[in-house]
Amino acid sequence: MIDFVRQLVLPHFGVPALDASVSPLGNGHINETFLVRWSSGELVLQKINTDVFKTPNALVENAHKIAAHLTQKCESNEYQLKVVGPLRTQDEALAVDLKEHGFWRAINYLPYSHSIEVVTNxxxxxxxxxxxxxxxxxxxxxxxxxxxxxxxxxxxxxxxxxxxxxxxxxxxxxxxxxxxxxxxxxxxxxxxxxxxxxxxxxxxxxxxxxxxxxxxxxxxxxxxxxxxxxxxxxxxxxxxxxxxxxxxxxxxxxxxxxxxxxxxxxxxxxxxxxxxxxxxxxxxxxxxxxxxxxxxxxxxxxxxxxxxxxxxxxxxxxxxxxxxxxxxxxxxxxxxxxxxxxxxxxxxxxxxxxx
The missing domain is CATH 3.90.1200.10 (Aminoglycoside phosphotransferase (APH), C-terminal lobe)
Known part of the structure; x- marks a missing residue:
């Protein structure tokens, strides 16, 4: 899977395949998620489970609308959190559909981010x-x-x-x-x-x-x-x-x-x-x-x-x-x-x- 991602998916998002490291990220039940790093950047890449999300274009459109709204709120100082939103492909699309090879989208990665699985206090x-x-x-x-x-x-x-x-x-x-x-x-x-x-x-x-x-x-x-x-x-x-x-x-x-x-x-x-x-x-x-x-x-x-x-x-x-x-x-x-x-x-x- 890693070699496939590097060779066939990353170029759609302008990421140089030879320069990229790809590693699994998180433990979600539904989608497959990867952290991609290269010499000049990093992003989160996901293969959307289209058996669960049967209209994946609607999913990425929803995320785009929400991220855009929250970004506006940030600009007016009404939203104090970071916004995680979709990154566009080389063709300015919100995702790439490789048909039998999956529906892929990328989102921005936040440095210093940390998640927990169990609340301790x-x-x-x-x-x-x-x-x-x-x-x-x-x-x-x-x-x-x-x-x-x-x-x-x-x-x-x-x-x-x-x-x-x-x-x-x-x-x-x-x-x-x-x-x-x-x-x-x-x-x-x-x-x-x-x-x-x-x-x-x-x-x-x-x-x-x-x-x-x-x-x-x-x-x-x-x-x-x-x-x-x-x-x-x-x-x-x-x-x-x-x-x-x-x-x-x-x-x-x-x-x-x-x-x-x-x-x-x-x-x-x-x-x-x-x-x-x-x-x-x-x-x-x-x-x-x-x-x-x-x-x-x-x-x-x-x-x-x-x-x-x-x-x-x-x-x-x-x-x-x-x-x-x-x-x-x-x-x-x-x-x-x-x-x-x-x-x-x-x-x-x-x-x-x-x-």
Missing amino acids: EEEAFAAAKAFGHFSSALSDLDATVLEDVIPQFHHLPGRIAQLELAVSKDTHKRLDTCSDWVDMVFAQQSLLQELAEISPSLPLRTCHNDTKINNMLYDKRDMSSLAIIDLDTCMKGHLMYDFGDMVRTFTSPEEEDSKALDKVHVRESIFAAICRGYLSELGSVLSEDEKRSLWLGARVICLMIGIRFLTDHLNGDVYFHIHHENHNLERAANQFTLYQSLLAQEQALTQYFN
């Missing part, structure tokens, strides 16, 4: 939540309808449950026996569907990040200050309760999302409180009252829904998320469902931080 959680809130606040005046839905109904709990029901009914890979207890748990959560049906019509459409994992906020390794929000692939119109929920999902557990140590997977109350403080410090005056009320619902829905997606992929034969060993998606699902159960058990303690 309240300061890290507060900084990241504040950064994601700042990102959303800066985009609050961007008409969300100008963005295309790169994955239709991405955060749609009824649809995700329906996909799980189909996977269960088919059980193509004969895996149901290994996870039937988790399947039963999911199907018992019908009350969430009712809550969603009641509040969703009152929520405004916003430009949402839709993947606010802790490793999508870059710290500056020199002082661990917030540097940039990255991975704009799933930026679409939606409801901010899901952005809040994904922070809760990826910040609050002391374990990574595929940890098998379920006895250690739980929501850390102090980290949850820091998320609320950081996020609302930037968005408190932007959110409607209904949006503020929806945040607790968003936390529960996202933890359950990501678990459903992992479980569905396990039953379907691991066709969506990259796995590294047998039953990897089942382990991820069990992890997320355990975190969801921890949320429910601490509802009284956690909801006080919205007041």
Whole structure:
């Protein structure tokens, strides 16, 4: 793959193949990402997974619109983070489609950038939540309808449950026996569907990040200050309760999302409180009252829904998320469902931080 990238992809972006070093970057579940360095520059190169993102041109167009809007905000001193945006090809395109050899795009690389996989203290959680809130606040005046839905109904709990029901009914890979207890748990959560049906019509459409994992906020390794929000692939119109929920999902557990140590997977109350403080410090005056009320619902829905997606992929034969060993998606699902159960058990303690 490295030789292919160097010889056939990099020239499209004006990078001299013989002078370039190419190395894998990050641990994303979907796309293949590389750091490219040469004597006069550096960039991040990605091969977009077109099985997941079936309209990759829409993806890069969305990212371009968001980066352009944030750049304008920077120029007027309304956005204090660095902007990560697309780099154009030699033909001034936002990406290059090599057909059977993949759809490739490049984005600027930020020196001194550092990401973490697990939040270790309240300061890290507060900084990241504040950064994601700042990102959303800066985009609050961007008409969300100008963005295309790169994955239709991405955060749609009824649809995700329906996909799980189909996977269960088919059980193509004969895996149901290994996870039937988790399947039963999911199907018992019908009350969430009712809550969603009641509040969703009152929520405004916003430009949402839709993947606010802790490793999508870059710290500056020199002082661990917030540097940039990255991975704009799933930026679409939606409801901010899901952005809040994904922070809760990826910040609050002391374990990574595929940890098998379920006895250690739980929501850390102090980290949850820091998320609320950081996020609302930037968005408190932007959110409607209904949006503020929806945040607790968003936390529960996202933890359950990501678990459903992992479980569905396990039953379907691991066709969506990259796995590294047998039953990897089942382990991820069990992890997320355990975190969801921890949320429910601490509802009284956690909801006080919205007041």
